[in-house]
Amino acid sequence: MRKGEAKALYKSDLSDHAVNIKKSMRKGSDTISFTKTKSSERIVRLDSKTYALITPLKATEGLYLFGDEEPLSNTTIQRIFDKGIKESGVKSIRIHDLRHSHATNLINAGANIVAVSKRLGHSDISITLRVYTHLMKRSEDELIAILEK
Structure with a gap:
């Protein structure tokens, strides 16, 4: 929030x-x-x-x-x-960083991005994707590992 x-x-x-x-x-x-x-x-x-x-x-x-x-x-x-x-x-952080960390932790734990976006109160999922896309890159490596099995 x-x-x-x-x-x-x-x-x-x-x-x-x-x-x-x-x-x-x-x-x-x-x-x-x-x-x-x-x-x-x-x-x-x-x-x-x-x-x-x-x-x-x-x-x-x-x-x-x-x-x-x-x-x-x-x-x-x-x-x-x-x-x-x-x-x-x-380490010194801003209050708003708590909101960012909350979303980051949810996404890294595999939470549905649409649910995270709604929880954050974003007007459109594209906002959530734009802000948190860097977290998805690690997921791409995980997808390749699955495909390699």
């Missing part, structure tokens, strides 16, 4: 191991608007570990899943993210 989509999540958008993405906060604005495109509106299912981590946030005060009566500011999000990165020992 995009950072603006996460910032705009209300507690009511989290239910039954999924988040309902139907709004976003544009970069540089704290105003909620519709998602980037109609296809960006989606329900994203969560794995059990992620769901268990964020479910307690529903019990806190306020409207927003990540915040209270107001969403977390970009500065606060970045500070929390930087602290987590430092504690984990991971």
Whole structure:
């Protein structure tokens, strides 16, 4: 999910191991608007570990899943993210890199590219293919290995 989509999540958008993405906060604005495109509106299912981590946030005060009566500011999000990165020992990355890594891991694990594209909220599979084609090249070698058997 995009950072603006996460910032705009209300507690009511989290239910039954999924988040309902139907709004976003544009970069540089704290105003909620519709998602980037109609296809960006989606329900994203969560794995059990992620769901268990964020479910307690529903019990806190306020409207927003990540915040209270107001969403977390970009500065606060970045500070929390930087602290987590430092504690984990991971090299410095951007928040958006998490989205890219998520898609990359799914594709490398053999996930259906159409399903990944829908999960990312891309308006067209060609966007997903253009961004992640470099991952498919390794798959070509695997195809040849299968044909050689």
